[in-house]
Amino acid sequence: MGEIVSGWGCSGGREEIPVPATLEEAVAVQEELRQWVRLDPLGRNVRYIAGADAAYDRDTVFGAAVLMDFPGLRRIGSAVVKEPVRFPYLPGLLAFREGPVLLRAVAGLGTRPDFVIFNGHGFAHPRRIGLASHLGVLLDLPVFGVADRPMIGVVGAPGPERGSTSSLRDGDEVIGMAVRTKEGVRPVYVSAGHRIDLATSVKFALSTACSYRIPEPLRQAHLLSRAASRGQSG
DNA sequence: GCGACAG
DNA sequence: ATCTTGTCGC
Numbered sequence: 086m087g088e089i090v091s092g093w094g095c096s097g098g099r100e101e102i103p104v105p106a107t108l109e110e111a112v113a114v115q116e117e118l119r120q121w122v123r124l125d126p127l128g129r130n131v132r133y134i135a136g137a138d139a140a141y142d143r144d145t146v147f148g149a150a151v152l153m154d155f156p157g158l159r160r161i162g163s164a165v166v167k168e169p170v171r172f173p174y175l176p177g178l179l180a181f182r183e184g185p186v187l188l189r190a191v192a193g194l195g196t197r198p199d200f201v202i203f204n205g206h207g208f209a210h211p212r213r214i215g216l217a218s219h220l221g222v223l224l225d226l227p228v229f230g231v232a233d234r235p236m237i238g239v240v241g242a243p244g245p246e247r248g249s250t251s252s253l254r255d256g257d258e259v260i261g262m263a264v265r266t267k268e269g270v271r272p273v274y275v276s277a278g279h280r281i282d283l284a285t286s287v288k289f290a291l292s293t294a295c296s297y298r299i300p301e302p303l304r305q306a307h308l309l310s311r312a313a314s315r316g317q318s319g
Numbered sequence: 320g321c322g323a324c325a326g
Numbered sequence: 327a328t329c330t331t332g333t334c335g336c
Contacts, residue, residue, distance in 0.1 A: 139326075141327055174327070176324035183326070183327095205325045215325070236325045269336085274325090314327095326327050 102184040102223070104171050111178050112212070119214040121222045124277045127200065127285045131155045134293065135198040136302025137190050139183045140310035144170050148186030149309035150201075151302050152194045158293065158301050164193025165313045176236065177211050180219035187220060190306075200227035200281060200289070202303045207278030207286075209253055209261035211237055221279025228278035229286035231303055235261065235274050243272050248291060262287050266294035273298060 105111035137150040145167055152162035166189045172182040183205075191201060207217030207230040217230030235253050240263045243249035247268045253261035253276070261276035264287055275290045277283045293300035299307070 139327085141326090146327095174326060176326090179325055210325080230325080232325050234325075237323090 102181060102188070105181060108175075108178075111181055115178075115180075115212050115214045115219065118219055118222050119212065122208075122214065122218050122279050124208065124282050125280060127227050127281045129199060131199045131289075133161075133196060133198040134200055134202070134289070134302055135191060135194060136202045136300060136304070136306040137187045138204045138303060138306040138310050139186055140307075140314035141170065142314040142316075145314070146170050146183065146186045147310045147313040148183070148190035149306045149313060150187070150190035150194050151305040151309060152196060152198060153302050153305075155199070156292065158295070160305065162194050162196065163305075163309060164190050164195075165309055166190050166193055167313065179205055180216040183216065184220055184223070187216075188223060191220075191224060197226065200229070202290070202293070202300050203228060203230050203278065204232065204303055204307065206230045206232050206236055206261065206274070207276040208283070209236060209238060209255075209274065209276035213260075215276065215278075217276070217278030225280075227280040229281055229290070230276050230278050231290055231300055232274045232276075235263075240274075245269055250287060259283065264290055266291060266300070267298045270298050273300075 203217040206215035221228035238253045238255040240253040241251045243251040249265040251263040263272040
């Protein structure tokens, strides 16, 4: 029997990501979605890219997505949405907490980008289905994740110069990469999400992070959601 | 059993 | 994620 961890809400059942009632159920959803994840090289010319992130204000989640052209990196669109928090933060199950708002934010762009960057991990997850992979499958779009720190695995420090990398390994397999996007600044951790491979993900993480440590679409989405959560104009 | 554990 | 000002350093 599945033990009920807690009352995680009673949605009307019309979300892109149904709210699991138990831990077992959430993991079962991940194992199902995992079968659809494909990490192949990106086979298309990149013109439009997006970044999405979430911020909180008590029991409300704000999701923001920013659309930019590439390689110009000019902002050509954005969307901000909010909704009540329906799932707790549980390491390994982040997609169930932030997925709904993030999907709505990306949809709000009104344009399907060539790929999306999410704040968190993709393949570098205990079950190989982190938030980025999870949402990539639901969006059926190429996506990769960029995180502040690894969740699992061991990694060495990349060289101090921008562009240096160091493999994030879980046993024998490379699950992600520590990437120095800015000289002398701590690295970000990149992992493929869906319909893109690690090397290509790293390439784009670097080509979209010029002045700052965080890839521009993600950085701006972060600022947008943050501003919204604090009731500002953005 | 103990510690770790994206945001 | 979030609570929070100034401050040290390149």
